[in-house]
Amino acid sequence: MYGKIKEHLQKELAGIREAGLYKEERIITSPQGGEITVSTGESVLNFCANNYLGLSNHPKLIEAAKEGLDSHGFGMSSVRFICGTQDLHKILERKIAEFFGTEDTILYAACFDANGGVFEPLLTADDAIISDALNHASIIDGVRLCKAQRYRYANADMADLEDKLIEAQAQRFRILVTDAVFSMDGNVAPMDKILKLADKYDALLMIDEAHSAGVVGKTGRGVTELFDIRGKIDIITGTLGKSFGGGIGGFTTGKVEIIDMLRQRSRPYLFSNSIPPAIVNAGIRMFDMMSETNELQDKLHCNTEYFFKKMKEAGFDLKPTQSAIIPIMLYDAKLSQDFAAKLLDEGIYVIGFYYPVVPKGQARIRVQLSAAHEKEHLDKAVAGFTKVGKELGVLK
Numbered sequence: 107m108y109g110k111i112k113e114h115l116q117k118e119l120a121g122i123r124e125a126g127l128y129k130e131e132r133i134i135t136s137p138q139g140g141e142i143t144v145s146t147g148e149s150v151l152n153f154c155a156n157n158y159l160g161l162s163n164h165p166k167l168i169e170a171a172k173e174g175l176d177s178h179g180f181g182m183s184s185v186r187f188i189c190g191t192q193d194l195h196k197i198l199e200r201k202i203a204e205f206f207g208t209e210d211t212i213l214y215a216a217c218f219d220a221n222g223g224v225f226e227p228l229l230t231a232d233d234a235i236i237s238d239a240l241n242h243a244s245i246i247d248g249v250r251l252c253k254a255q256r257y258r259y260a261n262a263d264m265a266d267l268e269d270k271l272i273e274a275q276a277q278r279f280r281i282l283v284t285d286a287v288f289s290m291d292g293n294v295a296p297m298d299k300i301l302k303l304a305d306k307y308d309a310l311l312m313i314d315e316a317h318s319a320g321v322v323g324k325t326g327r328g329v330t331e332l333f334d335i336r337g338k339i340d341i342i343t344g345t346l347g348k349s350f351g352g353g354i355g356g357f358t359t360g361k362v363e364i365i366d367m368l369r370q371r372s373r374p375y376l377f378s379n380s381i382p383p384a385i386v387n388a389g390i391r392m393f394d395m396m397s398e399t400n401e402l403q404d405k406l407h408c409n410t411e412y413f414f415k416k417m418k419e420a421g422f423d424l425k426p427t428q429s430a431i432i433p434i435m436l437y438d439a440k441l442s443q444d445f446a447a448k449l450l451d452e453g454i455y456v457i458g459f460y461y462p463v464v465p466k467g468q469a470r471i472r473v474q475l476s477a478a479h480e481k482e483h484l485d486k487a488v489a490g491f492t493k494v495g496k497e498l499g500v501l502k
């Protein structure tokens with residue numbers, strides 16, 4: 107039996123390689139951080155992690171994870187509703203709700219699961235989901251798992267969104283869903299306008315704060331802080347896998363009845379294991395740190411501003427950003443790959459993205475800043491970019 111599909115898979119894989127789309131994995135031999143060691147033994151500066159607050163290897167979180175292991179054991183061997191809920195899980199859920207100014211929270215193994223399990227328990231074929239065209243794959247999959255009518259509007263396009271909301275008046279309930287920060291451009295969804303439209307057309311509002319929580323807003327509370335609309339969003343999803351320590355885990359936080367219904371009916375919650383106590387305890391410590399000091403958010407904001415300013419001065423074409431993601435526009439797919447390869451030789455680790463991940467002719471290098479970066483890291487990166495930029499004729 108395997109012979110036939112084996113041949114088929116080999117052909118498909120060869121096709122992926124020929125198209126230049128085969129994903130190689132670079133092997134890191136150190137903890138995640140601003141500076142990492144790769145398997146060839148070299149030390150490189152890392153500008154492609156979602157480690158926005160530099161917490162992936164933070165001593166306080168490591169200590170809290172160890173304490174969680176000692177006090178509450180290694181694993182739960184259960185889903186939450188059978189025997190997988192510890193006091194720690196309830197504490198973390200409360201801390202997340204406090205952080206976002208919401209009523210209640212439900213934890214998942216990942217934000218992918220949070221998004222995958224949010225629509226189906228709430229909506230039927232009588233209802234509608236109105237989704238931004240650039241929403242994350244996990245939102246798209248969640249929408250697919252639900253029988254509600256689907257409407258898609260062009261990225262952050264308020265006129266198109268309004269048209270879709272008008273069409274969706276035909277349905278009973280409507281959920282409008284958007285990423286808070288779009289990961290390829292670093293732009294923030296225009297939440298003030300979106301909220302107005304949601305109110306006008308009687309739609310629930312859901313946002314995914316994966317790339318914005320910890321980053322956007324003066325204290326990193328996300329887009330609801332940036333737009334001063336705390337408490338006005340019905341459903342917020344997010345991850346513990348990016349800013350918040352980079353371990354694993356996701357959550358949905360929002361209105362109490364919605365969260366309660368998800369505990370009853372959300373399939374990735376009901377049929378998947380509880381997150382382990384070490385991770386949960388580290389999460390609790392992390393949110394405590396967030397309420398004690400704004401040091402890391404401040405440093406991240408300074409780093410982002412500094413890098414943007416220096417790169418502009420160097421003559422690069424940057425997309426304006428409202429997050430810790432800065433796209434360096436190169437427009438040419440091959441150039442983006444050559445540029446990233448040469449930067450690695452300079453000890454700078456970044457990724458070049460091109461079609462189909464970004465639109466045709468919009469190839470770029472995506473830089474992600476972190477509070478783990480020091481000023482000398484940023485200066486070294488700008489110098490590396492400038493050197494390679496001149497070599498490849500991007501800069502004069």
Ligand SMILES: *Cc1c(COP(=O)(O)O)cnc(C)c1O
Pocket residue numbers: 215216217218219221242244285289314316317344345346347355356
């Ligand atoms: C990363 C990401 C996710 C997935 O988060 P995980 O916890 O890693 O599953 C979901 N939504 C968005 C917008 C993301 O960027």
